[in-house]
Amino acid sequence: MKLYNLKDHNEQVGFAQAVKQGLGKQQGLFFPLELPEFESTDIDEMLEMDFVTRSSKILSAFISDEIAPHQLHERLKTAFTFPAPVVNVTDDIAALELFHGPTLAFKDFGGRFMAQMLAWASGADEKITILTATSGDTGAAVAHAFYGMDNVRVVILYPQGKISPLQEKLFCTLGGNIQTIAIDGDFDVCQSLVKQAFDDEVLKKAIGLNSANSINISRLLAQICYYFEAVAQLPQEKRNQLVISVPSGNFGDLTAGLLAKSLGLPVKRFIAATNANDTVPRFLTGGEWQPNVTVATLSNAMDVSQPNNWPRVEEIFRRKTWRLTELGFGAVDDDTTKSSMRELADLGYFSEPHAAIAYRLLRDQLQDGEFGLFLGTAHPAKFKESVEAILERTLPLPDALAERAELPLLSHKMAADFAPLREFLLHK
Numbered sequence: 001m002k003l004y005n006l007k008d009h010n011e012q013v014g015f016a017q018a019v020k021q022g023l024g025k026q027q028g029l030f031f032p033l034e035l036p037e038f039e040s041t042d043i044d045e046m047l048e049m050d051f052v053t054r055s056s057k058i059l060s061a062f063i064s065d066e067i068a069p070h071q072l073h074e075r076l077k078t079a080f081t082f083p084a085p086v087v088n089v090t091d092d093i094a095a096l097e098l099f100h101g102p103t104l105a106f107k108d109f110g111g112r113f114m115a116q117m118l119a120w121a122s123g124a125d126e127k128i129t130i131l132t133a134t135s136g137d138t139g140a141a142v143a144h145a146f147y148g149m150d151n152v153r154v155v156i157l158y159p160q161g162k163i164s165p166l167q168e169k170l171f172c173t174l175g176g177n178i179q180t181i182a183i184d185g186d187f188d189v190c191q192s193l194v195k196q197a198f199d200d201e202v203l204k205k206a207i208g209l210n211s212a213n214s215i216n217i218s219r220l221l222a223q224i225c226y227y228f229e230a231v232a233q234l235p236q237e238k239r240n241q242l243v244i245s246v247p248s249g250n251f252g253d254l255t256a257g258l259l260a261k262s263l264g265l266p267v268k269r270f271i272a273a274t275n276a277n278d279t280v281p282r283f284l285t286g287g288e289w290q291p292n293v294t295v296a297t298l299s300n301a302m303d304v305s306q307p308n309n310w311p312r313v314e315e316i317f318r319r320k321t322w323r324l325t326e327l328g329f330g331a332v333d334d335d336t337t338k339s340s341m342r343e344l345a346d347l348g349y350f351s352e353p354h355a356a357i358a359y360r361l362l363r364d365q366l367q368d369g370e371f372g373l374f375l376g377t378a379h380p381a382k383f384k385e386s387v388e389a390i391l392e393r394t395l396p397l398p399d400a401l402a403e404r405a406e407l408p409l410l411s412h413k414m415a416a417d418f419a420p421l422r423e424f425l426l427h428k
Contacts, residue, residue, distance in 0.1 A: 001063045003030040003217060006311050015063045016121035019114070019218045020128075022211035023198050029308070030217050031315050036061040038264040047232040051084070052076050054232070055225035058263065062221060067120065075120060079112040084226045086233040086373070089349045093362060093372040096230045103140035103170055104379035104400055106253065109226060110219030111141035115149065117218040118210070122151075129207040129425065130154045131197055133190035134171075135249060136163040136301040137378055142212040143171035143178045154212075155179045155425065157190040160413065163300055164383050166401050173407035179428065180409075185416035186294045188306055196418045197425065207425055215252075215308050223256030228265055230373060238371040243328070245271040245362035245374040247354040248280065249302035251309035253375065258316045271328035271365055273358040273374075275299045278331035280310065284324065298334045298386055299353035301378070330361040338390045345391050352380040352387055 003018045005011035007028030013021065018030045038046070038061070046054050056073040063072070082101045088094045101108025122128060128151060132142055139156040146154050156171060160182035172180040183190050194211060197203055212219065231239055244267055246254045254272055261267045272280055275297040283289050291305040317324050332340070337353050340360040344351045351359065358374035366372045380387045381395050388395055397405060414420055 001066055002033040004033055005029070006031055006315060015066045015217070019117045019121050019216065020210060022209075022216050023195075027195050027198060029215055029312055031312055032062060035259075035262050035319060037262070040264065043264050043266070046228065049232075051225070051229050052080055054228055055080060058225055058228060059221055061263065071120070075116040076113070079116050079222070080109065080225070082108070084109075084229045086230055087349070089344065089347055089359070092366065092370070093359070093374070094234075095349065095351070095355065095359075095376045096226065096373055097376045098226060099376060099379040099382075101141075102400060103137070103144050104382055104398060105137035105141055106223070106226075106375065106377040107137045107141035107219075108145070110222045110252075111138070111145035111212065113222035114142075114212055114216055114218040115145040118152070119149065125151070127151045127208050128153070128210050130210050130212050131157070131194055131425070132212040133157045133187060133194045134163070135159070135187040135303055136167045137382075138212070139180070140167065140171040143174055143180075146212075147174055147178055148176060153177050153179070153207075155181065157181050157183050157193055157421075159186050159190055160184055162186060162296055162303070164385065166382055166384055166397075166405065168409065168411075169404045169407065170382075170401065172409045172411045173404050175410050180411040181421070181424070182411045182413045183416055184414070186296075187303055188294050189416045191304075191306075191308065193416070193418055193421055197421065200422065203422060203425060220252055220256055220259070220309075220312075223253060224260045224263070227257050227260035227267075231265055231267075234371070239266050241370040242267050243269055243271065243362065243366060243370050243372045245273050245328075245358040245365075245372065247299070247302060247358040247375060247377055248272045248274050249277075249304040249307065251280070251307040251313055253377070255309045255312045255316070258313060262316060262320055268370065269326055269328055271330065271358070271361050273361045274329075274331045275302050275337070275353075275357060276331060276333055277303055277305050279305050280307065281329045281331045284327065284329050297353075298337050298383075299357055301354055302357070328361070328365050330365070332357040332360050336360060341387070341390050350380050350387075350391070350395075351376065352378055352383045354378060
């Protein structure tokens with residue numbers, strides 16, 4: 001598999017190199033040189049397969065020239081050990097629940113697959129430092145995926161006071177090869193610090209720098225698989241007019257969905273669902289890319305004003321000659337998020353803010369004869385305080401959260417300044 005740098009098409013690397021390198025020159029994202037497509041008969045056969053076997057076939061279409069299919073299958077069997085069930089909410093709307101993994105969020109799929117691919121691609125004595133920024137869920141998924149791995153050090157930056165307490169507990173209580181830093185700033189600041197580190201060639205070489213954000217191609221490819229798993233659970237009559245609403249912050253999840261459609265998965269259209277950080281909806285409306293200052297919302301994992309993966313979204317539309325006008329979109333404020341959560345609860349489905357935003361826009365934009373699917377990207381208990389206050393009911397804690405709720409935080413605190421971060425990376 002060859003991938004090219006979206007900022008410098010002359011830079012082309014193989015899959016293993018892209019996994020280890022993370023970003024290309026000028027902080028460019030890697031993108032597949034070839035976009036494989038399955039025949040409709042192949043898709044029908046694949047939808048009858050089990051999750052791991054189907055995922056192996058999907059990912060082999062991209063990377064089989066570098067990793068043998070049987071090896072890939074074994075790696076996926078280790079990574080994908082939990083389900084992604086579709087749960088009906090109304091007659092024409094269902095939720096794809098992606099929070100049944102060890103850290104109760106969709107990022108378990110990408111984080112665990114990336115850990116497997118990095119272990120495959122790296123030499124036994126090769127030391128790697130994974131530096132990543134999180135707005136909540138990435139940190140936990142990456143921390144647990146890499147926890148205890150030899151020769152891998154993980155450093156996670158997160159905005160101090162801007163993620164839920166239980167999100168913080170889930171990845172800031174591990175210790176060992178997992179180091180966490182609370183940054184005095186928002187997620188975009190954390191992401192900027194990561195990019196500065198990748199621009200520092202001396203630092204990169206000294207610590208074997210890598211990233212586990214959705215900018216890493218392995219995480220992105222893994223997420224394609226659960227879109228196929230969702231369609232596989234739908235009856236045939238609901239597959240033909242399928243609309244999928246994706247809660248969007250850094251836009252990796254939407255990118256993966258579009259790649260699934262590119263492969264031939266029958267999806268009529270996607271809806272990019274954001275909160276008040278609405279750079280993309282405003283761009284799609286007026287044609288101007290004008291990020292505002294990031295604002296804090298109930299759906300904190302989507303508090304991103306400069307989504308890293310948007311260039312990949314545009315590249316897919318360009319390469320497939322699709323029209324961006326065909327992409328649904330919308331932004332939902334906190335009051336509407338709350339009312340949507342209550343509406344879902346009245347329907348017998350308990351949700352959290354991110355999924356509620358995706359549901360609301362799906363409900364508002366779904367047309368007669370269509371079937372809608374919205375992504376549930378995190379377990380409601382990860383946002384226990386806000387969900388309980390909004391729904392006025394008590395949520396029991398899943399075991400994964402309960403066992404960490406009382407543990408002390410092991411995080412360092414740091415100003416939004418690259419110099420102390422660089423010193424930390426080199427000497428801590």
